[in-house]
Amino acid sequence: MAKGFTLWFTGLSGSGKTTLAERVRDILLERGMKVEVLDGDVVRQNLSKGLGYSKEDRDTNIRRIGFVCNLLTRNDVVAIAAAISPYRAIRDENRALIGRFVEVYCECDLETLKSRDPKGLYEKALNGEIPNFTGVNDPYEPPEKPEVVVNTAKEDIETSVNRIIRTLEQMGYIPAGDARGYTEEEEESIKERLRDLGYI
Amino acid sequence: MRRLRGRQKRRVCVVGLDGVPHGLLARLTEAGVMPHTAAFVRGGGLRRMRAALPPISSVSWSSFMTGANPAEHGIFGFTDIDPRTYRVRFPLFTDLRCPTFWDRLGESGRRCAVLNQPATYPARPIPGALVSGFVALELSKAVWPRQHLAPLERMGYRIDVDTQRVREDPDGLLDDLLSTLETRRRAAAYLWDREEWDYYEVVVTGTDRLHHFLWQAVDDACDPRHQRAMAYYGAVDRLVAEVWDRFHQGRPPEAEGEGFVLLSDHGFAGVRREVRLNAWLREAGYLFYKTAEPQSVADIAPETRAFALDPGRIYINASGRFGAGCVAPEDAPALREELAARLRELAFEGEPAIEHVFTREEAFCGPLVDAAPDLVVIGRPGFDLKATTRGQQLFAATHFQGMHTWDDALVWTRLPIPEQPEIADLARPILEWLR
Numbered sequence: 154m155a156k157g158f159t160l161w162f163t164g165l166s167g168s169g170k171t172t173l174a175e176r177v178r179d180i181l182l183e184r185g186m187k188v189e190v191l192d193g194d195v196v197r198q199n200l201s202k203g204l205g206y207s208k209e210d211r212d213t214n215i216r217r218i219g220f221v222c223n224l225l226t227r228n229d230v231v232a233i234a235a236a237i238s239p240y241r242a243i244r245d246e247n248r249a250l251i252g253r254f255v256e257v258y259c260e261c262d263l264e265t266l267k268s269r270d271p272k273g274l275y276e277k278a279l280n281g282e283i284p285n286f287t288g289v290n291d292p293y294e295p296p297e298k299p300e301v302v303v304n305t306a307k308e309d310i311e312t313s314v315n316r317i318i319r320t321l322e323q324m325g326y327i328p329a330g331d332a333r334g335y336t337e338e339e340e341e342s343i344k345e346r347l348r349d350l351g352y353i
Numbered sequence: 354m355r356r357l358r359g360r361q362k363r364r365v366c367v368v369g370l371d372g373v374p375h376g377l378l379a380r381l382t383e384a385g386v387m388p389h390t391a392a393f394v395r396g397g398g399l400r401r402m403r404a405a406l407p408p409i410s411s412v413s414w415s416s417f418m419t420g421a422n423p424a425e426h427g428i429f430g431f432t433d434i435d436p437r438t439y440r441v442r443f444p445l446f447t448d449l450r451c452p453t454f455w456d457r458l459g460e461s462g463r464r465c466a467v468l469n470q471p472a473t474y475p476a477r478p479i480p481g482a483l484v485s486g487f488v489a490l491e492l493s494k495a496v497w498p499r500q501h502l503a504p505l506e507r508m509g510y511r512i513d514v515d516t517q518r519v520r521e522d523p524d525g526l527l528d529d530l531l532s533t534l535e536t537r538r539r540a541a542a543y544l545w546d547r548e549e550w551d552y553y554e555v556v557v558t559g560t561d562r563l564h565h566f567l568w569q570a571v572d573d574a575c576d577p578r579h580q581r582a583m584a585y586y587g588a589v590d591r592l593v594a595e596v597w598d599r600f601h602q603g604r605p606p607e608a609e610g611e612g613f614v615l616l617s618d619h620g621f622a623g624v625r626r627e628v629r630l631n632a633w634l635r636e637a638g639y640l641f642y643k644t645a646e647p648q649s650v651a652d653i654a655p656e657t658r659a660f661a662l663d664p665g666r667i668y669i670n671a672s673g674r675f676g677a678g679c680v681a682p683e684d685a686p687a688l689r690e691e692l693a694a695r696l697r698e699l700a701f702e703g704e705p706a707i708e709h710v711f712t713r714e715e716a717f718c719g720p721l722v723d724a725a726p727d728l729v730v731i732g733r734p735g736f737d738l739k740a741t742t743r744g745q746q747l748f749a750a751t752h753f754q755g756m757h758t759w760d761d762a763l764v765w766t767r768l769p770i771p772e773q774p775e776i777a778d779l780a781r782p783i784l785e786w787l788r
Binding site for chain 1: 409431445451456462477478488498513517519562565663664741751
């Protein structure tokens with residue numbers, strides 16, 4: 154049975170993609186899975202070095218990330234992509250290529266993003282100092298049917314991470330929370346308690 | 354702005370009384386044993402409610418917290434088996450196959466504080482705080498987030514009463530029930546104050562324990578322990594009153610009761626006999642064991658055509674479904690019909706013992722229906738169904754005084770719920786009220 158899959162985080166800059174990707178990675182590693190994170194910012198410094206922010210370059214960047222995710226997925230690795238990936242068609246192209254694909258939409262309103270903005274990028278973009286800034290003067294197409302939507306403006310990180318993990322469990326991509334179940338000792342204690350109450 | 358009434362934020366507050374039948378609550382409120390509960394119940398709105406099937410806490414509370422049928426949430430009992438090996442396993446909270454309404458409230462930024470909800474162990478993150486109830490073993494694994502663990506430990510919080518000593522010391526149970534309820538009351542107040550919540554829930558499980566061991570003391574005014582059992586209900590009433598009063602602080606009188614829910618997860622009745630379904634299946638030639646002293650269904654022999662899991666779940670040992678299944682799929686429907694018909698005839702000293710035999714399709718609906726039992730059997734009040742593999746006596750005397758019933762749980766709420774509700778019907782109005 155194939156064990157790999159791709160978890161694709163999409164959303165505006167500052168919406169929490171990298172933070173959530175890292176938290177999910179840590180949980181999956183703890184559960185003994187092989188995991189690799191492809192972060193959009195990191196990929197642009199090597200695999201996609203030299204690409205700009207035109208639609209064509211953005212599409213190429215996302216296709217490259219999708220290509221690597223596909224290689225990892227078919228070799229039983231969990232590939233986690235965290236990239237703005239603004240265009241729906243290219244994300245769907247990757248979905249079709251990879252098959253075992255779970256899309257997480259990191260929703261966040263512009264006001265919250267502006268208030269988070271540690272490098273002042275939104276402010277600069279809104280002042281016209283940065284061209285092609287997604288969500289301000291470049292388009293972002295939210296997914297139509299993502300497997301998970303997390304609203305990072307309204308919910309805390311734990312809630313979002315929990316929902317992503319629960320979805321992966323429910324889709325059968327990862328075993329349920331504590332797949333080991335109870336220890337033998339715990340099982341004995343539970344049996345005893347159920348017997349005490351006449352339940353078994 | 355549906356969420357707001359004037360400047361008031363909409364909230365929901367739930368008090369769960371595990372195993373309290375509708376008829377009993379009506380009686381206790383009328384008799385003055387529960388005066389505070391009587392004050393709001395008197396105005397109307399107390400309804401009889403159906404539990405989930407089978408009517409046990411893990412299944413029924415799972416249906417409550419998800420608004421789903423067991424064939425959707427995947428919890429069919431306190432036990433389950435590995436279909437390959439028949440090894441018995443105990444479902445965890447993470448085995449729940451669909452989101453709780455707490456998770457769904459979290460999607461719109463709402464927070465929940467949940468204390469002592471059965472079938473939530475080990476505690477996992479929810480949007481807010483959770484303290485798991487039965488079958489929780491260790492408090493350290495029953496509390497999320499962990500910041501609440503130390504304060505709960507300091508206040509001596511207890512998950513449950515000590516059920517091991519009850520047979521030797523039934524009076525000790527009554528003391529234990531009161532002291533455990535007191536720690537629950539303190540923990541309830543603590544979570545109320547410490548958590549920023551939109552949804553609050555506290556479940557009292559001592560009522561269920563009292564009924565299992567001392568139902569006669571509750572039901573029979575002549576029983577020597579009746580006054581003490583009523584005193585326990587008086588303490589439960591004070592806890593309900595405390596939560597009610599806090600919930601209504603600063604609210605306009607016309608909002609009284611809005612968003613408040615009182616419910617139980619199943620009813621109770623006195624026990625006359627235990628009905629051991631695996632003993633019946635064996636006697637009737639459907640079940641065989643590999644050993645003389647079978648410890649569980651893992652010891653059934655391959656020629657077994659049907660077996661039972663607690664409390665009244667009957668499984669056809671079908672090939673393709675179970676590792677050593679011997680019933681061909683095409684023969685299963687006829688066998689099921691035969692079993693249902695014979696089970697309906699079960700009688701003790703001329704008195705029918707079975708109230709309902711539900712087929713899988715009648716009882717369950719959802720994507721996990723293939724994992725559901727083939728039949729769910731409900732005993733008549735007085736006949737407590739068991740699936741023990743030990744002991745070959747079909748009708749056995751028992752030291753337990755009470756048994757679960759299916760169709761007389763209770764609910765009191767002003768939220769719009771069906772006239773004849775099932776426990777899974779409550780999730781939707783709660784979600785809609787908070788949206």
